[in-house]
Amino acid sequence: MQINFAKMSGAGNDFIVIDTMQQPVNLTEPQILSLCTRRTGIGADGLILVESSETLDFSMRYYNADGKPGSMCGNGGRCAAYFAYTTGISGKTASFQANGDHYNAWITDIECVKLKMTVPDDFRSNFYANGFSCHFVNTGSPHTIIYTEELDTFNVENAGSAIRNNSTLFPEGTNVNFLEVTGPDTLSVRTFERGVEAETLACGTGAVAAALMSYKLEKVSSTSIRVTVRSGDTLHVDFSDDMKEVFLSGPAKVVYTGTVNV
Numbered sequence: 418m419q420i421n422f423a424k425m426s427g428a429g430n431d432f433i434v435i436d437t438m439q440q441p442v443n444l445t446e447p448q449i450l451s452l453c454t455r456r457t458g459i460g461a462d463g464l465i466l467v468e469s470s471e472t473l474d475f476s477m478r479y480y481n482a483d484g485k486p487g488s489m490c491g492n493g494g495r496c497a498a499y500f501a502y503t504t505g506i507s508g509k510t511a512s513f514q515a516n517g518d519h520y521n522a523w524i525t526d527i528e529c530v531k532l533k534m535t536v537p538d539d540f541r542s543n544f545y546a547n548g549f550s551c552h553f554v555n556t557g558s559p560h561t562i563i564y565t566e567e568l569d570t571f572n573v574e575n576a577g578s579a580i581r582n583n584s585t586l587f588p589e590g591t592n593v594n595f596l597e598v599t600g601p602d603t604l605s606v607r608t609f610e611r612g613v614e615a616e617t618l619a620c621g622t623g624a625v626a627a628a629l630m631s632y633k634l635e636k637v638s639s640t641s642i643r644v645t646v647r648s649g650d651t652l653h654v655d656f657s658d659d660m661k662e663v664f665l666s667g668p669a670k671v672v673y674t675g676t677v678n679v
């Protein structure tokens with residue numbers, strides 16, 4: 418099977434994006450894993466199918482790099498909206514469905530996308546996991562939050578993998594975010610992603626979790642937070658005081674388009 422795809426990057430979180438309205442695509446879990454594997458495949462943190470929707474512009478189906486269906490991907494959603502815009506599926510405003518939720522996105526500039534997130538839930542603060550003081554929130558994906566003062570040298574792979582695999586506390590697994598508070602409205606974040614099983618260069622729902630939790634814990638004092646991610650890019654998280662309206666903005670671009678044989 419020959420598949421046309423776009424390789425996209427959302428602040429360094431990278432995805433293979435496939436338009437299933439143009440070509441019938443039926444990928445198995447091993448095929449997705451192999452496409453996402455770096456060096457021997459295209460290489461990506463996840464694979465996104467942009468599918469038809471009866472009521473909205475499109476529907477997004479997200480798979481993690483391990484080939485398994487993932488929960489909501491904020492950077493993936495922003496990339497899917499930019500893909501839909503560049504291919505004419507939608508205009509500068511896009512509405513789509515993902516994981517049973519309805520999302521709106523706006524192309525705010527060249528290669529800049531703002532996405533309205535779902536209302537966060539399951540806030541848990543101050544518990545211990547694997548020797549770390551942790552917090553947790555679900556922002557469409559499950560996110561554990563850990564504060565550190567030495568983010569650059571922190572061993573994200575070791576600590577992230579231990580907590581991600583703590584099945585007593587997280588039967589479904591969790592993404593793990595390590596945060597440094599760098600100012601009243603700025604954070605630096607590094608994320609160990611479930612389903613990639615490694616640190617990624619950015620995580621959108623993780624940046625949202627980091628900003629909301631830091632505001633709740635009064636570690637930041639603004640409802641407009643700039644989050645520096647591992648790629649060096651900045652994601653913006655803006656929210657209402659009651660956290661019912663939450664927006665994620667940042668870069669999203671098509672790196673290249675191509676055809677792959679599966």
Ligand SMILES: N[C@H](CCC[C@H](N)C(=O)O)C(=O)O
Pocket residue numbers: 430481486487488489490491492493558559591592610611612613619620621622623
């Ligand atoms: N990178 C994504 C999160 C993917 C979620 C996935 N790792 C899972 O837990 O299923 C983001 O930008 O929000």
